[in-house]
Amino acid sequence: MDAFNTTANDVLTIERSVPHTVLPEQDTPGGSIFLSSIDNAALTIISTVYAFDRSDANVKLGVQFVEASADCRIENLGSIQIIDPDLAGKLVYRDPTENMLEDGPLLTVQVTKFKCGGFTLGMAIHHCMVDGVGAINFMNSWAELARGKSLFLIPYHDRTILKSRVPPQIRGPYDDFVRVSDVSDITASFEREQIVYKSFHFDADKLETLKKMITTGGQEMSSCSNFVALAALVWRARSMALKMKPHQLSKLLIAFDFRLKLRTSVPEGYFGNALLAPSCLCTAGELIDQPISSATGKINKAIERVTEDYVRSSIDFFDTYHYDPYSVSSLLISSWLRLDYSCIDFGWGGPRQLGTGNPLLNLCLFMRDESKNKKGTVVALGLPLSAMNTFEELVRI
Template identity: 70%
Template sequence: MEAFNTNASNILTVERSAPVPVLPEQDTPGGSIFLSSIDNVALTIMSTVYSFNRSDADVAGVIKQALSKVLVYYYPLAGRLAKNSQGKLIVDCQKKFAVPFVEASANCDIENLGDIQIMDSGTLGKLVYRDPTENMLEDGPLLTAQVTRFKCGSFTLGIALHHCMVDGMGAFQFVNSWAELARGKPLSIVPCHDRTILKPRVPPQISGPYDDFVHVSDVSNFMELYQREQMVFKSFHFDGEKLAILRKMATPDGHVMSSCSNFVALSALVWRSRSMALKMKPHQLSKLLLTVDIRPKLGTSMRDGYFGNAIIASSCLCTAGQLIDESISSTAGKIKEAIERVTEDYVRSSLDFMDTYQFDPYSVSSLLISSWLRLDYSCIDFGWGGPRQFGTGNPPPNLCMFMREDTENKKGIVVVLGLPLSAMNTFQELVQI
């Protein structure tokens, strides 16, 4: 278990240049880009940082020039959001907007940052440029970039990317394409901007799901707890040995089976432990939401290189009393079933529901587990080798992140979440294996 480094922000001082607008180096299509119902609910900014051990004197120039090249292929990122006649968001590509690019220098060596996998807001805010207009829905840029040089010669690339444009897998696809062009290589994946594959059906055909969109009321008065106590963010490391023990606990016959994955077993432990740590009342509904990649669910209708949000949140729903009283293997079984029921019909029904009804699937008593385990950043090379680290900021209160721990001596999963102080103290005891 580790608390996050809050000293790096005090050590780090960054001097920024004024943002320079970067346009695609060639003419790009005009018109507008349809955004799916999944895109329309992803109204947040994703801030990520890639750190690299070495560079040369013109690292910012190389990356800026490559950005101009990659925007020819990923031209919607140089657009702006707009609303169509139905009030749904689209991307306006008609006007030739630009991506703000910032050069910066740091007053220290990159080692002074420590582990950047999860950064405090102060450190993240110095390494990622956030445009003042970003909260103005139809004026803010969809992408910003900042290259920060450190005294040791290392550098970081900080990116702010609007979530309505793409999910984690698509974001990595974009950054890898950017890096390929910086090295003078052709794109290994050509992006597909046709999002109409995820259009709702007319008329809608809603056959389910139902639990996914059930509103969960706060009968345990969580809001008062969150307002009264300090929020604490911590990471919990599960190596291969701990994961093997956990899979055995989560398997009904006590034998580790391939059908119980590390993700399922760990999700069961985290969901139950969080519900207990928050002291949920027995009749309190507790919802677990699991992000599922729908790219493989839609077969040939989902084109290679799809650039957009292609994730559905499948759910498990029960009372806290039921969750806490049942075995961890029963909880794991619920989670496995929730993942397996995401078929093409399930996806289509979910899209129809989201387009038809107003809903808020997230509440403080719900837990959304976002898996970053398939996001392999090691291949992203702008010309000076792959990243030494990849990181982001603290998750919101109802989000838990599963991240890769893939170093020379460790192969495991890092669980990151935030809880009120008293609940975090209990949670860290419950997840000990």
């Protein structure tokens, strides 16, 4: 279990150039691009950092671009899967106008060169443009062009394919649309305490132990996936660590890529957000008092609920009611386990690590654990200090 490498942040000194904009070779087409209700629900900036080993090549980058140099070796950064916000501020350029959607840049890039010859590629991209799958496709395409290749995957920009139906056809009700009030003073604990971000490593042995805990002892489940088992563990532990009152509604949302559910209408290369968040809802008392297999059962049912009809109905609902499903009393789990960044090759091999620098307070990330050549999962999230100490004990296996 790893906390932030605060030492790296303390000693890292960055010299950063003045930002300048590199214009495209050809004029950008005029007009506007329709944003779906799903795009409009993702009005936030996502910071990512790609760490590359030594390169003797010069990188040619576009959009708003910053060059920087660091006074240490890239190894001094340690793990960058989840980065201290102060350290992320050194490796990712954030434009002061970024929160002004009509005026701020949709993408900024910073290349930071280290003494060893390695470098990081820090990006701040507006989530309304793209989700994780689209972002990886963009990076792969950029790398292909940098190597002089033709684009393997042509981006598809017509987002009207995810317009709501006329008239809307909302089927439900779904737990996804239930508003969760904070009756446990959770918001105040986030405001008055230091927020601590930590990552927890679950190797194959720990995952197998967890699944045996869930599926044995006369409990309800005969089998479950690694993802479902970890999601249940994190959901229960977070609810307990935040001292939710028994009657507090505890909501788990699962970021779900529905491209394959709409295979006939969402083409390969779709550049936009194709994510929904099917949810599980129960009281904290029910979640904590019942065996963990009860939580895994709820999660499985939520995932199984995602059909084409569910996707279309949800889009109709969001377009009609402009509903924001997120709050600090809810937990959103986003899995990066299937995001293959290893092929992002600008000419000297793929990145050694991928990390994020601005996780939301209600967000938990699942990422691949590539330490010690063991297959496993890294769980990363932020909590108030007192809650994090409790959470760390609860997820110890």
